[in-house]
Amino acid sequence: MARILIVEDEERIASFVAKGLRAEGHQPTVAPDGETALDLVLRGDYELVVLDIGLPGIDGFAVLDQMRSQGARMPVIVLTARDSVGDTVAALDGGADDYMPKPFRFAELLARVRVRLRAGESRPPSVDSLTGGQVTLDLRTRRATVGGREVELSAREFALAEVFLTHPEQVLSREQLLDRVWGYDFDPTSNVVDVYVGYLRRKLGAEAISTVRGMGYRFNP
Numbered sequence: 001m002a003r004i005l006i007v008e009d010e011e012r013i014a015s016f017v018a019k020g021l022r023a024e025g026h027q028p029t030v031a032p033d034g035e036t037a038l039d040l041v042l043r044g045d046y047e048l049v050v051l052d053i054g055l056p057g058i059d060g061f062a063v064l065d066q067m068r069s070q071g072a073r074m075p076v077i078v079l080t081a082r083d084s085v086g087d088t089v090a091a092l093d094g095g096a097d098d099y100m101p102k103p104f105r106f107a108e109l110l111a112r113v114r115v116r117l118r119a120g121e122s123r124p125p126s127v128d129s130l131t132g133g134q135v136t137l138d139l140r141t142r143r144a145t146v147g148g149r150e151v152e153l154s155a156r157e158f159a160l161a162e163v164f165l166t167h168p169e170q171v172l173s174r175e176q177l178l179d180r181v182w183g184y185d186f187d188p189t190s191n192v193v194d195v196y197v198g199y200l201r202r203k204l205g206a207e208a209i210s211t212v213r214g215m216g217y218r219f220n221p
């Protein structure tokens with residue numbers, strides 16, 4: 001059970017999401033605009049935020065930006081109109097953990113909520129950064145460095161790197177990585193994991209992640 005803040009101005013969507021989360025045993029609170037959301041996020045202790053981008057007054061991007069710059073670190077899942085997914089993906093580097101294009105199925109949102117809550121549980125809240133070999137991930141600012149030099153990682157690359165660094169020297173299968181990072185059933189023939197491992201190798205160093213044939217990938221600190 002988690003305290004979840006839903007930031008959504010469309011009452012129909014807000015109550016649909018709140019009802020669904022309550023049915024799952026969570027404690028949802030709805031904020032109908034950005035100012036209220038910021039107020040609540042900075043005062044209350046929410047474990048996760050579901051954040052709409054199109055809001056009256058300050059929009060979701062500004063809310064995200066302000067909450068991160070004021071040190072709010074809980075996972076954020078952004079809700080966005082399908083036709084502006086491009087902008088949203090670009091803006092994810094502003095500190096969101098995932099996004100959901102609208103309209104969405106509740107089951108899909110729930111799967112992502114589950115993944116984000118689980119990711120938060122898997123490490124003690126006092127941990128601000130993860131280090132493995134040359135690679136350091138600052139979990140607060142979502143910045144990555146290799147040998148002290150900053151590298152730009154997209155939100156998804158960062159999430160994948162986070163999974164690798166929390167399981168050093170462990171072989172992780174494609175399915176495990178899909179589940180942890182993408183959080184729902186992709187087409188099993190999808191090569192999205194391989195593609196992103198390729199991106200990470202380019203940024204973290206080719207030797208950082210080895211391929212274990214027939215099994216998956218392993219991070220070598």
Ligand code: CA
Nearest residue numbers: 009052054055
């Ligand atoms: Ca809206």
